[in-house]
Amino acid sequence: MRPTTKDLAKAAGVSLATVDRVLNGRAGVRRETVAAVNDAIEKLGFVRNLSAANLARGRTYRFRFLLPKSGDLFMDSMIAHIEEARHAFAAEFVDVGYRREIGSDPHQIARVLAQIDPDTLDGVALMAPEAPQVRDATSRLRERGVHVVQFVSGQPGVREADFVGVDNRAAGATAGRIMGRFCGGRTGAILIVSETMNARDSLERRHGFDFVVARDFPMLTALPTLETHGDAERARAIIAKAYATHGAIIGAYVLSSEARLALEAIADVSDPLKQVIIAHERTRFSEALLRNGQLDAVIAQNPGHLIRSALRVLRARCDEREPIASQEDIRIEILLRENLGDWSEETDRARHPS
C-alpha cells in the first residue's frame, strides 16, 4: 500500500493538519517542521492521492474554450467535439464549455481575456491570432490564476501558456511533399488559396510548403497566395482569373482551415479531377470530396484529440503536474480516401450491395 498522510504525520512527528499545510505550501509552519515533513515524504516515497484530495475539497475544474466568432465547417466540427468532451469529462468533475467571442481585433481579444473572472474559471483554451496585446492579456490572466492553453493557433514554445496544436510549417511541408509526389514529375503551376494571410497558421503553412516544393520539386511553381476573405463571390472571381491567366495549373493547395469556399470555386471554374488538390482539416465537406475523388489529400489535426488534449493539459496545470508529452503531441494526419475510417464497410457494401 502507498504511504498516506497519516504515515507522514507519524514519521515527521507532527499532526495531519501540519502535513497538509506543508503539502499544499500554506504558511504557518516553521522551517524545521517543513523540512521534517519533506524528509518524511522523501523517505517514504509519498505520493498524494489526488482523487481523495479532490473529494475532500469538493474540487471541480471549470474550463472554457474561447473560439472565433467566425468559422464554418471546421469550427462546427470543433464544437461538436467539445460537446462530446463535455459529457465524457463530466464524470471527473470537469466542467467544459465554449464561447465564441474571439474577433480579429487584438484589443477586443485582450478585453475578452481581461473580463475573465478567476473565481468562476480555472482555465481557458484560447484559439486566437497572435498579437502582442493578446500575449500580454494572456500573461495577466495567468497572473490572476487562470491557466491558459494556446489552442490550434499560436505557436509552440511560448512561456506564457502551453500550446496544443500542430507545427504548421511541418503541416505545410507535408502538403508540399504530397503535392510534389502526387504530381508525378509533371511541370506546372500550383494554385494556392487561403481565407487570409493575416493568420500565423496560414503563413507558416505556406512557408513549409514553399520550402519543400522549392527544394525537392523544382518543376512545380507555387503561385502567389489568393485570399478569399471568406467571400464566395470574391473567391470565384480571383480563382477564375488565376485559371484564365496561368495556362498550366496542375494542382491547388488550400491553406486555410475553412476550405469550402475555395474548393467550391475551384470546382466551378476548372476540373478538379485533372488536378492534384490538397486542403486542410476534415469536415463533412472535405470528407465527401475525398471520397468522390475531387480532393486528393487532406492534411488534418484530429479535433477530438485537440480538445481532449487541451483539457488534459489544463487539468495537469491545475494539479501542478506535468502533462504527458507524448500523449499531448498532436499529429499531422494525412487523410486519403482509404484511411478515413470506414473503408472496409464501404467496399463491403460495394461487394455485397443490399
Next chain:
Amino acid sequence: MRPTTKDLAKAAGVSLATVDRVLNGRAGVRRETVAAVNDAIEKLGFVRNLSAANLARGRTYRFRFLLPKSGDLFMDSMIAHIEEARHAFAAEFVDVGYRREIGSDPHQIARVLAQIDPDTLDGVALMAPEAPQVRDATSRLRERGVHVVQFVSGQPGVREADFVGVDNRAAGATAGRIMGRFCGGRTGAILIVSETMNARDSLERRHGFDFVVARDFPMLTALPTLETHGDAERARAIIAKAYATHGAIIGAYVLSSEARLALEAIADVSDPLKQVIIAHERTRFSEALLRNGQLDAVIAQNPGHLIRSALRVLRARCDEREPIASQEDIRIEILLRENLGDWSEETDRARHPS
C-alpha cells in the same frame, strides 16, 4: 452539487447501506425497495462518484499486456510505451505490466490464458494471432471475470472482447493508394514482402492493397508475397531472386510490422532511391530511412495511443462504463519525412548550422 447516496437514501426512504446494495446489484433487497431506489436515482439524476467509490474500496486496476515472444523494433517501441504508460497510470491506481509469453501455437496461447488468475489480474490486452482455441480461451477468461482486449492483432467486432487497433484492410488499401500515386503513372511490378502470411493482419493488408491497386492503378502489377520468416539470409536470397527475374520492379511494399530485415535486403540488392518503398510502423529504423529518402512512406498506428487506448478500454469495462468511441478509434497514420514530428527543428538546423 450533484446528488449523493445520502440524497438517494432520503428520497427513497431507506438507509445508505440499502442504496449501496442496489447500486452494486447485490442481493438482499426486496423488489419494491429496489424500484424505489431506482426511481430516486432517475428522479435526482444521480451519478455515482467513481473516485469516492474507489477510494472507499481501495480499488486498484491490474492490467497486463500479453505480447509475442518474438519481435524486433516495433515490439521494442511498444514496450517502451508500456513503460511510459506504467508511470502515467500509476497515479490513478492502475498497475500496468507486460509479459512476453505469446508464441505461435494456439494451444500454447490458450494455456497461457488458462493460467491467468482472476484474483491477481483485472484485465489483459492480448496481442495474439487469431485461432479458435484462442477465442475459446478468451471466452473462458471473460467468464472468470477477467476483461480482455484484442490488441493490434485480431479483428474488430468480436463479441468476446473489445478490439484496439486499426482496420488492416484499410491500412493496406492506404498503402495501395500511396503506392499508386507515388509511382506517378509508370508501369511496372511491385514487390511485396512480409515476415509471414500466417497472420491475419498481413493477409488483410495484402487484400486491401490489391483491391486498390487492381481498381485504380492497373498499370501496376503486385507480385506474389515473399515471406522472410524473420530470417535475414532467406530474406536476401528470395528478394535478390525477385529482382533478378522481374525486370521492372518500380516499388516495394513491406506488409509486416517488423520491416527491418526486408528493407535491409531490398537496399542490398537494389537501389531504394529508384523505387517507391512503403512499409508499416514507425521504429528507429523506419524513421531513419524515411529521413534519408530510402523509404517513401510509412503506414503506422501510434503505439502510445494503442497502449493508452487499451488501458482506457479495460478500465471502462471494469467500471462498467462505455469507452469513448471516438477516442479509442486508432487512426491509420501516414508518415512522410515532413510529419515525423520534428521537421521544423530539422530545417532550422539546416539553415542555422551551429
Next chain:
DNA sequence: AAAATTCTGAGGCACGTACGTCAAAGACCG
C-alpha cells in the same frame, strides 16, 4: 499580558462494508 505564530483535534467529503438488528417463517417438541 497581548499578539503572533505554530500546531492539534475533530468533523467532513462520497462512498463501501462488516456486523448487527428485527421481524417473519419454519422446525421441533411436548
Next chain:
DNA sequence: CGGTCTTTGACGTACGTGCCTCAGAATTTT
C-alpha cells in the same frame, strides 16, 4: 395446538478510505 428455538431475508449502524479545513489550543514572540 401452543410455545420455544433457529434460520432467513431485509435493512440499518457505524466506522473506514485519504485527504482537507476550521476552530481553537499550545507555544513562542513582542
